[in-house]
Amino acid sequence: MKAQKGHGAKLTRTPSSLLRSPTLRSSVNILSTVDEAAAADVDDSDERKPHHLRGRGRPHLPCRPLLPALLPLIFFLFLFVVLVHLRDDTTLLSNLLLAAVVVSLAYIAARQSRFLTLRCLGVQRGESVQWFIGDGDRESKKRKINGKMVREGVEFYSNGDFYEGEFHKGRCNGSGVYNFFDKGRYEGDWVDGKYDGYGIENWSRGSRYRGQYRQGLRHGFGLYRFYSGDSYAGEWFSGQSHGVGMQTCSDGSCYAGEFKCGVKHGLGYYQFRNGDRYSGEYFGDKIHGFGVYNFANGHCYEGSWHEGKKQGFGAYTFHNGDIRSGGWDSGILMSPLPPSNQAIHQALRAARKAAENAILVPRVDEQVNKAVTSANRAATAARVAAIKAVQNRMDGKFCDTNV
Known part of the structure; x- marks a missing residue:
């Protein structure tokens, strides 16, 4: 529910509050049992009302109703007479009819007693009793609890999501927990209604x-x-x-290097699940440019690549030392050339340089570990704020979103 902006805000029932707010549901129960509230001693101080619920105003009561107080006595006297009558030898049908009349009269007496009590208190039939949160000062715009502004609150959304935590100027600010309906949750820092700072996201x-x-x-x-x-x-x-960054897969393969827009791009080192290794250039998540590919069986290719295939000049060395070099097209050697060829020599030098630079790409493990530690702390603070928000809601305290 949204935090109330003033003490004069009314407690109202809405579909969302009835479905997802135990605190509001209890407030609705108070409204539905207006007879008990109205029959309470009118001289009691507002400070003693649970959750600081106080009436907007009370009419002057010149006298207390006498008839509602006498009706229970009349009812019991009448019931005594009926029981004495039932002891006589009357037919069963007469007894049943008489019992039905007694029940009807008892119900009418109870209804009449409540109606007369409400009438004496100045409440007409069909009217609703409205309650406000606060000390009754309609002009006050801020509510203080122990000298501090209540900043933690709970807010529900039409899609089933809800937020528990700190607010500022009507938006999620500070620490808080956002629960996605049947999808997951976020715990951490907020600025102007958005994740900002450190936090933890968990999905279902x-x-x-x-x-x-x-x-x-x-x-x-x-x-x-x-x-x-x-x-x-x-x-x-x-x-x-x-x-x-480093990407690790469940099959045992991993990549360490540069990324761009969510894919491998730049220089990187890839360890494949079958034991193969590649060091060199990537473009658009594929091996592309110059690099060195070492196969698990001991073979090695050094040279140019295009979208994951050997393309251009390069040399393929077998584990026994044999070499095949030349111009490659889609992974097939099309133009054999000796390793001493100038084009082959330049391609090998570029591939080895790219592989060396890929291995030297700086690691960011330390920065990641620090960010994870900060995220854990922020999530802990968000949970604390959420607990305070729920407690304020249970106590009927609503945060002032204007502070």
Whole structure:
């Protein structure tokens, strides 16, 4: 529910509040049992009402109703007479009819007693009794609890999501927990209604991210573990892996190097699940440019690549030392040339240089670990704020979103 802006705000029933707010549901129960509230001693101080619920105003009561107080006595006297009559030898049908009349009269007496009590209190039939949260000062715009503004609140949304945590100027700000309806949750820092700072995202399928955010997107350093077992640890930009990082797959393969817009791009080193290794250039998530590919069986190719296939000049060396070099097309040697050829020599030098630079790409493990630690702390603070928000809601305290 949205935090109330003033003490004069009315407690109203809405479909969302009835479905998802135990606190509001209890408030509705109070409204529905207006007879008990109205029959309470009118001289009691407002300060003793549970959850600080106080009436907007009370009419002057010149006298207390006498008839409602006498009706129970009349009812019991009448019931005594009926029981005495039942002891006589009357027919069963007469007894049943008389019992039905007694029940009807008892119901009418109870209804009349409540109606007369409400009438004496100035409440007409069909009118509703409205309650307000606060000390009754309609002019006050801020509510203080122990000298501090209540900043933690709970807010529900039409799609089933809800937020528990701190607010500022009507938006999620500070620390808080956002629960997605049947999808997952976010715990961490907020700025102007968006993830910003550090936090943790958990999804229902098992994926999890811990790290930095900016303007609602993963940005900075962080660790993402997919439900499939894959993971990425490194730099993020506008919600995508971008910069330097390491991608580890559940099949045992891994890549360490540069990323761009979520894919491998630049220099990198890839360890394949079958034992093969590649060091060199990538473009658009594919081996592209110059690099060195070492096969698990001892073979090696050094040279030019195009979209994952040997393309251009390069040399293929077998484990026994034999060499095949020349011009390649889609992985097939089309123009054999000796290794001493100038074009082959230049291609080998470029491939080895790219492989060396790929291995020297700086690691960001330390930055990622620091971001994960900060995310864990932010998530803990968000859970604390959520607990305070729920407690305020249970106590009938609503945060002032204007502070």
